[in-house]
Amino acid sequence: LDKLNIKHDFIQVEDNTRINVKLKSSKETEINCKGPTVSKEAIDNFLDKISNIKKEDFVILSGSVPAGLGTDFYTTIMEILNKNKINFTLDSSGEAFKKSLEYKPFLVKPNKDEISEFAKKKLESKDEIINFVRKNLLEKAHHVIVSMGGEGALYIAKDYVLFASALKGNLVNSVGAGDSVVAGFVDSMLKGSSVEEAFRFAVACGTATAFSEDIGKLKFIEELKNKLIIERM
Known part of the structure; x- marks a missing residue:
């Protein structure tokens, strides 16, 4: 992270970070190991950091909660975050x-x-x-994207829907594709893009990762973004 100039501020725990194994053959299989045990001191330190996040910041909560922290x-x-009026996903x-x-x-951003x-x-x-989304989710979230894998993706609003058809390509890696969609949409919206542009960029980010060995690179994302067809319904 230092080499990539990415800021970080971790809370160290005693146990090792869990190792997840992805088996790639005709079907992708995953073996997710047990997460670390987290001490009360580490939990308190972490929540202190959350409490000090500024109003102009944005928080992404992602993945499963480590064992022992409770649901x-x-x-x-x-x-x-709500108390401090901080946007999150x-x-x-x-x-x-x-x-x-x-x-x-x-x-x-639930999947299908x-x-x-x-x-x-x-x-x-x-x-x-x-x-279903219009009846059950629209009043409860500012933006809703539903990813449907090889069938494309939907952005659903009250009075319109955006549908991105899936681009043809070789699925190399599904790990991180959903995270890439979230990151792309949030980044684009924070930079002042329209919803349609943010959705286009988000889908391109997810597709680039799915078509790559690792996280999709920006040049590849831009190439795919220009190929995407967004249908307004």
Whole structure:
């Protein structure tokens, strides 16, 4: 991170960071190991840092919570962020995703499976997903993107929908593709882009990562961005 000139401010814990293994063959398989045990001192230090985040900053909460912190840990963080009027997005699933909606996140980005899990029924078609999101999510989040893998992605608003068709290419790596969508949308919106431009850039970021061995590079993202077809529905 130092070499890449990326600022960081970690809380050190005693246990090792977990190792996740991705097996790539005809089907991608993952083996996710158990996370570290986190001490009360480390938790308190972390929440102190959260409390000192400034109003003009932006927070992305992503992934599963380490074992031992309890299912309410994200809720504790979101309560602090709400109190300090700080914009955040949560990229997680299950109970954490459900609870985040009480705090009006800036962005939620469930995939097709996650939105079906939240709905407690299989949502197959674009119309089913759009109708469910409009009835259940739009009043609870500022922006909603639903990623559908090889079927494309949807940005759903009250009076319009943006649909990005999936670009053809070789799926190399699905790890980090969703994170890239979140990062691309937030970055673009913070720079003052329109929703459509931010959505286009976000989808290009996710696609570039999916088509790359590692995180998609900016040059490749820009190439894909110019090829994307965004349909306004």
